[in-house]
């Protein structure tokens with residue numbers, strides 16, 4: 213049981229475990245991957261130069277195999293998921309990011325803004341089968357912090373056990389400006405009203421000259437990190453993301469990963485990193501490069517290798533689909549997005565991931581990769597091995613260092 217507990221909390225001795233694991237031929241035959249393995253084992257880190265080489269390495273199989281080794285050194289064959297529901301508050305937004313298919317102007321026939329009762333009504337039918345509501349939306353021109361405090365207070369009063377993960381950094385900035393109070397006061401008031409954690413959305417690429425071209429007017433990369441650091445200092449965990457496949461270079465991706473890693477060294481509150489590619493439907497970014505499936509997998513693998521101080525790397529199946537997400541679980545990801553139930557932002561941009569996946573089906577998807585599904589809470593502090601009626605009986609219990 214001690215072994216399982218260590219794995220559930222991420223095995224603090226993962227570098228030592230890594231050093232004793234058998235090295236697959238694809239890794240041992242690749243000098244770049246071997247040099248990265250040495251760096252990780254020796255308590256070093258993947259440098260900027262190594263990160264670039266990992267992105268450029270023609271041997272994708274060595275990069276994914278190394279990332280899988282690191283994932284297994286921390287969690288063996290465990291894969292985490294939660295039972296959640298996405299509810300978007302409004303698609304009305306004062307900005308017009310070029311990659312965004314979700315936002316609408318206030319007079320658009322499909323524009324909407326949920327009232328408190330409508331928000332609660334969206335959650336109620338799922339309230340006994342979810343642990344978390346995930347809520348993000350556009351930057352509504354008239355809403356301020358009081359509007360969201362009312363929403364979260366009502367939600368906590370109706371569903372006290374549901375974790376509220378809501379509001380991206382740019383929404384926090386917008387509410388702070390609309391309310392003429394500091395970001396810290398904004399977050400403190402939302403925390404008091406029931407907000408439990410922040411999602412990571414809106415990081416895009418943390419390189420300002422790229423942001424200026426794809427999401428002009430959004431928070432700067434410094435502001436994104438500052439807002440998350442304030443949340444961390446208030447004791448509020450957050451996630452972080454990366455949107456790739458727009459116009460960024462490999463160097464920009466590595467800069468993004470390094471900035472996230474540096475911030476985590478200082479404030480330590482990022483729970484999970486969620487990389488996802490740009491989806492182009494109904495957007496205004498014709499010059500986007502778009503990411504291939506193998507690029508998506510490579511980004512997830514490199515993220516696992518470079519972000520040694522962020523515990524969880526998520527396969528965001530709402531964006532990359534269930535097939536690629538299941539592959540990602542063997543290439544460095546240890547977490548897969550939950551039951552979700554309803555999702556607009558990725559689906560309006562072209563995602564066709566099913567929204568009616570049950571916990572059982574999700575667990576079976578995890579099992580299909582040879583992994584053991586573990587249901588988790590939103591703060592990664594309560595874990596429950598999930599039993600399905602499929603192949604779980606034949607999956608061996610976790611063994612540190614097992615291939």
Ligand code: SF4
Nearest residue numbers: 305307309312315350
């Ligand atoms: S990405 Fe967010 S901030 Fe940008 S236009 Fe869309 S809803 Fe608005």
